[in-house]
Amino acid sequence: MKGQTEIIVFVLLFIVGVSLFMSAIIWSRGIVDRNSDVVQLNSAEVFMKNLDSKIQSVISFGGQDTISYNLDAPIEIIGDNIIEIRTPLSVNIPDQWISLKDGDSVIRETMQRGLFRIQLYYPEGGDYNIELYTEGARISTPNQIRIEKSTSTEPGIIRIKITFE
DSSP states (O other): OOOHHHHHHHHHHHHHHHHHHHHHHHHHHHHHHHHHHHHHHHHHHHHHHHHHHHHHHHHHHOOOEEEOOOSSSSSETTTTTTTEEEOOOOOOOSSSSSSEEOOOSEEEEETTTTTTEEEEEOSSSOEEEEEEEOSOOEEEOOOEEEEEEEOOOOOTTEEEEEOOO
């Protein structure tokens, strides 16, 4: 009888241990997902700031430059003066535009129905207007992005060619 009691105690303790382990995994999964979403949000913000810096450099000095695109989300040229990244995330930010940077360029973000949107926007007005264009796809998930200053001769307009590679 003593041998059977030890087996029953072992089985009960094993079941309790496995149940606690599975509960911990299920409970922590949400925390890990939220942390990876926060990392992706921060990566998108840093990327947009770096992209703006590269575009501003090309505007000032001419020529061309490239930037690596390490995000797992599509990037899109919207109209003539907006670049946007959209990706589903579960982070708590308002559903109105929040400005991260103002001035000659604006970086802003919002959350709309579970879809995180971050934009690099070049407002019209001032000494010159920045016009973004591409000869390829307007939306892509590239490995890198090439930025080139066009030799446009339109007064007051600086044309920047964006190529998704």
